[in-house]
Amino acid sequence: MKLTILGGGGFRVPLVYGALLGDHAEGRVSRVTLYDTDADRLTAVARVLAEQAAGIDDAPVVVATGDLDEALRGADFVFSAIRVGGLEGRAADERVALDEGVLGQETVGAGGIAYGLRTVPVATDLARRIARLAPDAWVINFTNPAGLVTEAMARYLGDRVIGICDSPVGLGRRIARVLGADPDRARIDYVGLNHLGWVRGLWVEGRDELPRLLADPALLGSFEEGRLFGSEWLRSLGAIPNEYLHYYYFNREAVRAYQDAEQTRGAFLREQQEGFYARMKDPAAPPLATWDRTRAEREATYMAENRDVAGAGEREESDLESGGYEQVALALMRAVARNERTSLILDVRNRGTLPELDADAVVEVPCLVDANGAHPVAADPLPYHAVGLVTAVKAVERAVLEAAESGSRAAAVRAFALHPLVDSVSVARRLVEGYTRVHPGLAYLGRS
Ligand code: G6P
Ligand code: MN
Numbered sequence: 233m234k235l236t237i238l239g240g241g242g243f244r245v246p247l248v249y250g251a252l253l254g255d256h257a258e259g260r261v262s263r264v265t266l267y268d269t270d271a272d273r274l275t276a277v278a279r280v281l282a283e284q285a286a287g288i289d290d291a292p293v294v295v296a297t298g299d300l301d302e303a304l305r306g307a308d309f310v311f312s313a314i315r316v317g318g319l320e321g322r323a324a325d326e327r328v329a330l331d332e333g334v335l336g337q338e339t340v341g342a343g344g345i346a347y348g349l350r351t352v353p354v355a356t357d358l359a360r361r362i363a364r365l366a367p368d369a370w371v372i373n374f375t376n377p378a379g380l381v382t383e384a385m386a387r388y389l390g391d392r393v394i395g396i397c398d399s400p401v402g403l404g405r406r407i408a409r410v411l412g413a414d415p416d417r418a419r420i421d422y423v424g425l426n427h428l429g430w431v432r433g434l435w436v437e438g439r440d441e442l443p444r445l446l447a448d449p450a451l452l453g454s455f456e457e458g459r460l461f462g463s464e465w466l467r468s469l470g471a472i473p474n475e476y477l478h479y480y481y482f483n484r485e486a487v488r489a490y491q492d493a494e495q496t497r498g499a500f501l502r503e504q505q506e507g508f509y510a511r512m513k514d515p516a517a518p519p520l521a522t523w524d525r526t527r528a529e530r531e532a533t534y535m536a537e538n539r540d541v542a543g544a545g546e547r548e549e550s551d552l553e554s555g556g557y558e559q560v561a562l563a564l565m566r567a568v569a570r571n572e573r574t575s576l577i578l579d580v581r582n583r584g585t586l587p588e589l590d591a592d593a594v595v596e597v598p599c600l601v602d603a604n605g606a607h608p609v610a611a612d613p614l615p616y617h618a619v620g621l622v623t624a625v626k627a628v629e630r631a632v633l634e635a636a637e638s639g640s641r642a643a644a645v646r647a648f649a650l651h652p653l654v655d656s657v658s659v660a661r662r663l664v665e666g667y668t669r670v671h672p673g674l675a676y677l678g679r680s
Contacts, residue, residue, distance in 0.1 A: 233259060233263075233565075234263045234264075234265065234307050234308050235252075235264050235292075235307065235309045235311065235565075236264075236265040236303050236307040236309070237265070237266050237311045238268075238300075238310060238311065238313065238358060239268060239375070240266025240268045240274055241268035242277070242313050242314075243505055243508070244313070245280075245313070246281060248311070248561065249281045249285075249292070251558040251562045252264065253284060253288055255566075258570075259566075261309070261565070262292050263293045264281075265294075265295045265303045266278060266281075267296075267297055267298070267300055267303035274298065275512075277512075278294060280512070281294050283519050301361070304362055304365040304366045307369045308370070309369060309371075309568075310366060310371045310372070311371075312358060312371060312372070312375050312381075313375060314354065315375070316347075316351045316354045316673060317350050317671065319501050319505065320498075321498075321671065322338055322343075322496075322501075323496050323498035324667075325338070325342075325346040325347050326343050328342075328343075329341065330490055330491050332662055332666065333487065333659075334654055334655070334659060334663075335483065335487050335653050337490070338377075341654065342663050344376075345628065345632060345663075346663070347377060349636060349644060349667070350674060351375060351376075351377075351381055352380065352381065355385055356388065356636070359371075359385035359393065360388050363388045370394070370565075370568055370605070371392055372396055372561050373579070374396060377629075378426045378427075379427075379595070379596060379629070380594075380632060380633070381395070383592070383593065383594035386581055386592070391606070392605070394578050394605070395426065395578065395579025395580070395594060396560045396564065396579065397426050397557075399474055400420070400596065401577055403422070403472065406456060407455070407472060408436075409455070410454050411434065411451070413436045414436075417437075418434050418435065421433035421598075421611070421612070422596075422598060423585075423586065423595070423598075424597075424614075426596045427474060428476065428625055429596050430473050431471060431472040442471075446466060457473070457475055458472075460478055461473065461477075461481065471615075480653065563576060564578070564606070567602060568601060568602070570603075571603035573600065573601070574600075575598055575609075576599055576606070577597065578599045578606050579595070580594065580597070580607075581595075582595045582608070585609075585611050586611065586614060587613070588614065588623055589622070597611055625651070628648075628650050631650060635647060635677065636676075639676045639677055640677075641664060644664050644677050645660050645664050647660075
C-alpha cells in the first residue's frame with residue numbers, strides 16, 4: 233500500500249511513521265510519500281523518519297517531494313495534514329479574536345472560523361486534484377477544523393474522504409478506564425460535530441455504565457473531563473462533553489485565561505517547533521531522543537498550559553496510550569485496506585444519522601468501517617441543548633463554505649455573527665476586518 237502525506241514536513245509525521253513501523257501484517261503500508269510546500273521542513277522530517285527506520289528491515293520506504301501531482305499518482309491512501317498559514321497564521325487567528333474579547337482558539341469560535349476561511353479554499357483545490365489524479369484513493373483528513381474541512385473536501389471526493397480526531401476515542405477510553413471496563417469492549421454512544429460532541433452512554437455487555445459514573449463524584453473527579461467540567465455540571469447535563477465544550481460552557485473563564493496568558497497556544501508551539509526545525513538543519517545535530525517521550529512531554533505541557541482554567545491539571549501519562557491521531561488513522565486504514573470490520577468515531581456525511589441535519593452535513597459519530605468505507609450507525613436523537621449548538625455551528629460552517637466558494641464578505645460576516653460564541657454582529661464585522669488585515673490568504677474575500 234502506498235500512503236501519501238500532504239503536509240509531510242509536519243511535526244506529527246514521525247508519530248504516524250512510528251505507528252506504521254509497528255505494523256508488520258500483510259497489506260501494510262510499504263511506501264510513504266511526503267509532500268510539503270516547505271522544502272526545509274520536508275528535509276527535517278525525512279531525516280527523523282530515517283532515524284526511526286534504522287535497523288528495521290521492513291520499514292516503509294520514504295520518498296519526499298515538492299511535486300504534488302507526483303505525490304498523488306498511485307496513492308492508495310492520502311493523509312491530508314496541512315496547516316495553511318503555518319503556526320504564525322494560527323497565532324494571528326487566536327490573537328485577533330482575543331483582542332476583540334472573544335475566544336481565540338484553533339478550532340472553536342472566531343479563531344476556528346478564521347482558520348476555516350483560510351483553509352477551505354486550499355483543501356478544496358487539493359480535493360479536486362486528488363479526485364483527478366488518485367480517484368480510487370481513500371483520503372483521511374487530519375486538517376483542522378476537521379469537520380468543516382472534511383465537508384469541503386467531500387463535495388469533490390464524496391465518501392472517499394473521512395475526517396478523524398483523537399478526542400472522542402480518548403474520552404471514551406478514559407471513561408471506560410474509570411468505570412473499570414475494557415475500553416476495547418465498550419461501545420461508546422458519542423455524537424455531535426468535530427470538537428462538539430457528547431458521550432451519552434457507555435455500553436458494556438448490554439448495560440449502560442454511564443449513570444454509575446454520573447452518580448459518583450469521586451469517580452468523576454478521577455479523570456480529566458470530570459475535573460474540567462466539575463461533577464455537579466456533568467450530573468446536571470447527564471452526559472460527558474468533549475473537552476472542547478469547555479470553551480462553550482465556561483466561555484468567560486476560558487477567554488479571560490487566554491487573554492491573561494503570555495502567549496497564545498499557536499505562538500507557543502511556533503517557538504517550540506522553530507527550535508526543532510532549526511536543529512534539524514544542522515547536519516551534525518545528534519539523533520532525537522525517542523519521539524514518544526517528546527510527545528508525552530508536549531501533551532503534558534499542553535494540558536498544563538491550556539486546561540488549567542478549571543483546575544484540570546495535566547493529562548496523565550496513561551491517557552496517552554493507544555489514543556492519538558496516528559492510532560485512529562492506522563486503525564481506519566487497516567479496516568479499509570484489509571476489510572477488517574471495526575467500529576470508530578469518525579467525521580463522515582450524516583446520511584440521516586442526526587435528523588436535524590441534511591444528508592451531506594459532516595458529523596462526528598460512531599461508524600462501522602470496512603473495505604467499503606465508513607458507515608455511520610444509527611444514533612438516538614440529540615437532546616435540545618445539543619441540537620441548538622450542533623445546528624448553530626453547522627450553520628456557521630455552511631456560511632464559511634459559502635464565503636470560500638463565492639468570495640462573499642457578507643457570508644464571512646454571517647459566519648462569525650451566527651456563532652454562539654460571538655456576541656454581536658458589529659464584533660463579527662470587526663473580526664472580518666481584522667482578519668483580512670493580517671491574513672494575506674483572505675484577500676479573496678470581496679468588499680460585499
Ligand atoms: C487535540 C485535538 C486536535 C488538536 C490537538 C493538538 O488532540 O483533537 O484536533 O490538533 O489537540 O492541539 P495543539 O494545541 O497541540 O496543536
Ligand atoms: Mn481534533
